[in-house]
Amino acid sequence: MADTVGVLVSRHIFSDCIRDRTPYEVFPHYDQAARQVGLKPIFFTIEHVRLADRTVDGFTREPDGRYHQQRHPLPKVIHNRIKPAVFQMKYQLLRALPGLIIFNRDNRMDKWRVAQILEREPELKPHLPETFLYQQPVLQKMFDRFGACYIKPRNKSLGIGVCRLMHKNGAIWIEDAKGAKGEVPFNQLPAWIHKHIHAPVIVQQPISLLTINRRPVDFRVSVQKDGTGQWQVTGIVAKVGKENAVATNVAVGGKARRFDEVMVEAGFTKPASVREKMERVAVMAAKALEKSIPGMADLGLDLAIDEKGDIWIIEINGRDLRITFHQAGDLESWRRTFAAPMEYAAYLYRQPPAEKPGKPTVALITPGNLPVHGGKSGSVEIVARSWAKELGKNHHVLLLGNQVEEMADATALDLKAPVTQQYYKRVEQSLKFLKPDIIQVENRPLLLNRLAKAAPNAKKVLFVHSHTYLNPPYANRKALRKLLPRYDFILTNSRYMADCLKKEYPQIMHKLKEIWLGVDLHQFASIHDPSVRRRRIEERIRHQLNGRPVILYVGRIVPQKGLHLLIEAFKQVREVHPAAVLLIVGSSFYGRNVETGYLRKCRQLGREHGEQIRWWPHIPHQGLPAVYQLADVLVVPSVGKEAFGLVTVEGMATGLPILATQTGGIGELVENGVNGRLVSPGPGLSKRIAKVLVEWLNRPDQLKEMGKKSRIRAENYFGWSKGAKELSEIYHRLA
Template identity: 25%
Template structure:
């Protein structure tokens, strides 16, 4: 089959600027290309050529300014069996018109079918023109089918994944070596490290974790909470909210540290140097990919009961769900429980690694996508 994978207009592929969708396409394309003809289409970037071939994958890049029009023209000129479009249901109309014989698969990574983003007519038109809709979580699937019941027969969940080889848990020799090296570089020694990875945005809830610090330090004075991220992917500019976080963090200068945007290839070492991963999202998160990364690194997880995040948690087996997700004391309680019990941390981390190996490797994701394409 000849397959086109189309990224959004936000970031390029390969994922040199980060981005969950970009990492997703970057990871599955070389696997699918082992048996099929694959083209990945994204926006241009100063560090990338307009076209190139890597790992049998053809990369085509168009300017952000007229991206959709360029996509439509490309589909008129190049015939594909399957076009997999990421997260832009409104584009289906123009792309389908450009190539009406093509089978369109839409993957939905956020709540793109909400009333704020799409009219009834737009949603119905999109659903009528796609062969399949795949979503990153059951939660996102329900946001579509609850509004548009006619989408039920076309909609299924294909969970995202993680590079299993890229993450070495601390009980492996490679993981232990990375853990010690990064801890030495950051001056952490044997301190207990709690990790947050994500945009420094109010909807991600880092301020709530900072407000939990007093109660965490009471029980674990050697704790270090590490925040990795910036206000937006690759943008380390400090806005008012980030300034507020820095001010809160300064109250616990011996127990809080901030690391700005980190390139995807450097992320695994920062996971493995940690003891507990926490996701404090306050919005209806589709399902943050950091959960897969935490499991791959063998970390126990704490996540908020928001959106699709709880779907990868087996309560008490690979982590815990913060049901009172707005309350700093809830996070303090769960974090303290894990920091105080090393054997529990280890058992949750090992179960998480087994789970991600079984269900969420990129080979699994690619196989699930091929089942959709061929269905």
């Protein structure tokens, strides 16, 4: 009996598909290609799936062209063609089932995330338009440099919401993809975007596209994995927009045409050589994307050629609708776009079974109030995704949270909900169905009662990251004295935090252990590495920092972080080192640059220093390594009792000496007098900080040696693999 391959299609078009009435998803093409490689395709929607017994009420195509529905075991390999606009619990659970391979598991392509991934590849940089998250200052810079720019919704396609913006006489001239035009005062643009686009947007550099009779041209490139598991270009087709149009999409009035005829009409004498270059860029982009978004096998890239003949990557789509090839009359390429995924499915069946991660199965439960991935993650979310990545090498790991992205070594369950209680209900549903052996709760002790009902047989582990959720208004000690002993194990991120728990709840001492958090030693590369040092020099020159001592603060701008004391200390530092720069990176809230009274106070304190205090807004975690690499020293001036402090070990990994207050768990991280200095909190703290900084800046060679020792300490104690090994040992004991 032939192996089966699933084709998961949207319910909105399924009835047309089984009547062979739509060119978007052509079941006969899938069927023919699958049978040629020895597979039997089963067509279904998510509603046809029966998770309880791992079956599907799917449709197969008979030799006479009719479709027959019957119950089948879920195919081991499934080609995902859905792109849910709203949350679908069943699809999240389907993705989490062990033993299934779903390729193109997540077809949603966040334009900002894609831009960041591609930016990491040096070979692709010449092909990438400058792209930023929307902010008014960013917009002004774009106007100053290019005279115009584009804004695009991060998560939409088909040209929806794309607008061209030009700055004229203090106002913004806007034209959308459908040709509608209007004028908006510069300061009212955020409100206009909120009203008309209803989505977060990116700002992108304008490209002078190739044109034919003033009609812009770009190209859809189908990039798919083939029967050997390699990326290949299946076809390229041109899209020609209306005269002076903002976008070329057929959905907004463009026309699809064959590649060669458009290139000849545009005056290219050697279209084959241009095609070859486009194919090379497209395959490079697919490979780059796959590094961060595993499971991709079927992509649609929009590439452009500018007036100079340079190639640009405009956009990447996770679900190429294939229809563009049909509209251009390139029927051979159109058929091949259906065949390649079936050939790739056959390739997957031929591969030896992957070595399954060992037992026990572990579910990591994040709080749900902040995204696990993306620019607004907090430290708890960063830690959870880092544990998942490392633990997934030896365990089947489920990572549950808000905005969880695909991961290579862990199963992501994105349970995003508008309110926290709804998120917790989704967590309960997931645990009831997936039945993990171990459930680890990240920093929310009161979740135990919910989890006990959802998964009564699972061992429960609590990882305490801070005091916050052990105190009112979130919890009271009387309730915790009853609840904490019911956990099978309790972990903390520092000896300090463990000692606090032992003192308050002595009955849990026998099930308590501290495990230091970590840092990605590859991502946070050392400035003492020659290649990083070269890049550091280039970036310092670009930011006009070369030859100047740079003191760095990274963190939220809230009173307990002590930034005001560092600014006071900086005044004293400048008296001795007038060229020094204080670089402040962060915001008042996680990922949100909100003006608060404390922020205003800090700005007022620093006003006399002008440009020698640089205020940079919140930077997403993946962008922080480049920030640390600009600095000479990291200061952690906390006055509150922090349990750990990720920025400390990130600075150490980067090779910076650390000046920190000896408060909470931070004092455990720095080896006083070796890779940094610990100063006591309390009255006179700003003077103590200033004294150490002046001493260090007077001795740059000593500063450098301390930085090297910081890196060594990070490598010895703070790699994620060390903590993951300790966690794994605990899980095995519990299971």
